[in-house]
Amino acid sequence: MIVNLFFYFFSFVLITSSLMTVFSQNSIYSVLFLVLSFVSSSSILFLLECEYVSLIFIIIYVGAIAVLFLFVVMMLDIKTISLVKDSLKYFPFGSFIGIAFLIEILLVVPSTFEAINPYNISFLCNFHLDWFNKLDYFTEIMSVGHLLYTDYLIQFLLSGNILLLATIGPVTLVLIRSIKTTKKQITFKQLSRTYNSVLYI
Amino acid sequence: MIILIICTVLKILAIVVPLLISVAYFTIAERKIMGIIQRRKGPNVIGFLGLLQPLADGLKLFVKETIFPSNSNLVIFLIAPMLTFILSLIGWAVLPLSKQIVLSDLNVGVLYLFATSSLSVYGIIMAGWSSNSKYPFLGALRSAAQMISYEVSIGFIIINVCICAGSFNLSSIVLAQQNVWFIVPLLPMFIIFCVSMLAETNRHPFDLPEAEAELVSGYNVEYSAMTFALFFLGEYANMLLMSAFVSILFLGGWLPFIDIFPFNVFPGSLWFSVKIALGVVFFIVTRATLPRYRYDQLMYIGWKTFLPLSLGYLLFSVGILISFNWLPT
Numbered sequence: 424m425i426v427n428l429f430f431y432f433f434s435f436v437l438i439t440s441s442l443m444t445v446f447s448q449n450s451i452y453s454v455l456f457l458v459l460s461f462v463s464s465s466s467i468l469f470l471l472e473c474e475y476v477s478l479i480f481i482i483i484y485v486g487a488i489a490v491l492f493l494f495v496v497m498m499l500d501i502k503t504i505s506l507v508k509d510s511l512k513y514f515p516f517g518s519f520i521g522i523a524f525l526i527e528i529l530l531v532v533p534s535t536f537e538a539i540n541p542y543n544i545s546f547l548c549n550f551h552l553d554w555f556n557k558l559d560y561f562t563e564i565m566s567v568g569h570l571l572y573t574d575y576l577i578q579f580l581l582s583g584n585i586l587l588l589a590t591i592g593p594v595t596l597v598l599i600r601s602i603k604t605t606k607k608q609i610t611f612k613q614l615s616r617t618y619n620s621v622l623y624i
Numbered sequence: 625m626i627i628l629i630i631c632t633v634l635k636i637l638a639i640v641v642p643l644l645i646s647v648a649y650f651t652i653a654e655r656k657i658m659g660i661i662q663r664r665k666g667p668n669v670i671g672f673l674g675l676l677q678p679l680a681d682g683l684k685l686f687v688k689e690t691i692f693p694s695n696s697n698l699v700i701f702l703i704a705p706m707l708t709f710i711l712s713l714i715g716w717a718v719l720p721l722s723k724q725i726v727l728s729d730l731n732v733g734v735l736y737l738f739a740t741s742s743l744s745v746y747g748i749i750m751a752g753w754s755s756n757s758k759y760p761f762l763g764a765l766r767s768a769a770q771m772i773s774y775e776v777s778i779g780f781i782i783i784n785v786c787i788c789a790g791s792f793n794l795s796s797i798v799l800a801q802q803n804v805w806f807i808v809p810l811l812p813m814f815i816i817f818c819v820s821m822l823a824e825t826n827r828h829p830f831d832l833p834e835a836e837a838e839l840v841s842g843y844n845v846e847y848s849a850m851t852f853a854l855f856f857l858g859e860y861a862n863m864l865l866m867s868a869f870v871s872i873l874f875l876g877g878w879l880p881f882i883d884i885f886p887f888n889v890f891p892g893s894l895w896f897s898v899k900i901a902l903g904v905v906f907f908i909v910t911r912a913t914l915p916r917y918r919y920d921q922l923m924y925i926g927w928k929t930f931l932p933l934s935l936g937y938l939l940f941s942v943g944i945l946i947s948f949n950w951l952p953t
Contacts, residue, residue, distance in 0.1 A: 424625065425625075425628075451700075451753065455700070455750070458746065462743075474730060474731060474732045474735075474736075475731075475732050475735070478732055478735040478736055478738075478739050479735070481739040481742070481743065482735065482738060482739050482742055485739075485742070485743060485746075486739065486742030486743060486745070486772075486775070487742070487772065490745055490746075490749070490768060490772060493746075493749055494749075494765070494768065494769075497749070497753055497761075497765075498765075563731070563732075564731070564732065564792060608920075608921075
């Protein structure tokens with residue numbers, strides 16, 4: 424009962440905040456609504472008892488990526504732009520992507536999700552009857568780990584390599600090659616100065 | 625249904641009300657201990673030995689006039705202190721105060737605490753931006769950059785502890801320390817965690833977000849009365865939360881010092897509160913003794929010293945655990 428109420432509440436918040444992300448004129452508001460939609464979607468995941476995924480979602484997307492978005496948007500001096508002209512400019516491309524994603528979801532969900540999803544039987548988990556899962560305790564992190572390190576090992580390693588490349592790229596971009604031109608504090612040099620080596624004026 | 629709601633609210637109040645009282649007495653402890661360090665008396669007028677001083681301060685902040693700057697963005701300006709306050713309170717939902725005494729024994733309690741502490745950047749950024757003034761904006765930018773960069777090394781340290789304990793659950797992390805507290809094998813991580821904890825809560829010597837000499841008071845310049853009080857309470861509750869977290873991760877949570885007769889008759893919550901009080905004293909003594917860091921030095925320590933060191937220690941401890949086959953199942 425309460426779980427149902429919370430589900431409806433969070434999905435309402437999710438839908439309204441994602442709509443407001445698109446339609447709000449102030450870009451700071453857009454980012455804040457984006458954060459709100461992240462948080463509400465991870466709360467829905469929490470209600471479905473996927474604690475690990477939902478908390479990782481918050482830590483990565485809200486705690487790291489959206490903060491950087493907010494940073495950039497705050498630093499840039501973006502004036503509020505006219506809504507109609509701007510949305511019409513991006514309308515064909517955006518609607519194409521949106522429809523493609525919708526079709527993908529509609530194709531994927533009935534075929535793979537229906538069979539294993541216990542929430543499909545009764546609208547949300549009916550965990551008075553589902554006592555066997557409660558006894559046979561197998562936490563979510565363990566199941567994720569079992570899948571990642573056995574069935575999807577190659578994909579896991581590949582994604583790790585891609586992330587490593589993605590970190591090396593920015594480092595090479597900002598690497599300063601001529602050190603002499605930049606002013607740097609060398610702490611140990613500063614600390615190892617003795618009384619005799621100090622220049623008196 | 626109604627009884628369930630009432631019970632839940634009572635449980636939450638049983639955690640929040642003592643927390644707020646301890647925040648109030650944290651402030652007076654800070655003023656008293658700093659007074660002792662600087663050889664003066666500290667507050668000693670209101671009540672016996674000045675013990676009612678925090679209540680008087682709270683009353684003063686409560687009856688003052690709340691000023692809203694006319695150019696501020698009022699909605700975000702009001703949401704920011706509430707967000708900071710709420711985020712500092714909800715972390716306590718997963719902390720085990722003693723054996724079996726916990727509001728919600730989450731399987732991923734460590735991740736929950738980490739997520740709430742990473743969310744608390746938003747309160748500060750929103751406060752700085754919505755004030756529409758230069759000092760708060762600079763303070764908020766500094767604070768956000770600082771908190772993000774120290775979160776990385778904190779994350780690695782937490783992973784290190786979780787690998788040694790074999791669980792993300794806070795209770796089982798404490799129970800894994802029954803033989804030896806994690807401060808012994810992970811001493812360098814403990815020191816790094818203590819320093820990162822100071823930076824994460826924006827305390828001295830890393831209090832650049834509210835550096836009085838440069839930025840007046842940082843992100844909360846424009847706040848007054850109750851809105852300021854919410855920031856203040858949130859900051860101090862965060863400090864208590866971090867001391868509780870460090871005592872769970874490294875100092876064995878509710879476990880007694882040694883598990884022999886005179887020590888193990890005391891309840892676990894007493895030991896836990898003693899450890900939290902030790903963390904509080906650490907916060908206060910560092911504030912009173914150390915000078916403030918420069919901002920580039922702060923970033924240098926965070927990214928070039930702590931991050932490689934914690935990463936290296938993670939690899940080292942994992943290597944030892946694997947090679948001796950000590951990994952907890």
